[in-house]
Amino acid sequence: VTLSTDDGMLRHGDEEFVLSFTDASGKPVDVGAASVNFFMPAMGSMAAMNDAATLTTSGTPGVYNGKVKLSMGGEWQVQIAYEGAAGKGKTSFPITAQ
DSSP states (O other), X not given: XXXXXXXXXXXXXEEEEEEEOBOTTSOBOOOOEEEEEEXXXXXXXXXXXXXXXXXXXOSSTTEEXXXXXXSSSEXXXXXXXXXXXXXXXXXXXXXXXX
């Protein structure tokens, strides 16, 4: 799974991205329903943040267009889940928003 933007950077505020599920050869894989959440843990007096993304299909199975409004810059955990004909799964990885 990859998350990409037009310029290769993710910024706080309104952001658009592409989420792609591919096999080992790089071919898109239709995973069915997918969801993306950006999570930042609590720090000091600041509460944890969860900024959910909206996904729409792109016309290519396994490739989704996403929109999110990130509350602030910094390191986020991208939490991805999917469920469909390809099975069910979850993953997460860190990403830094400018």
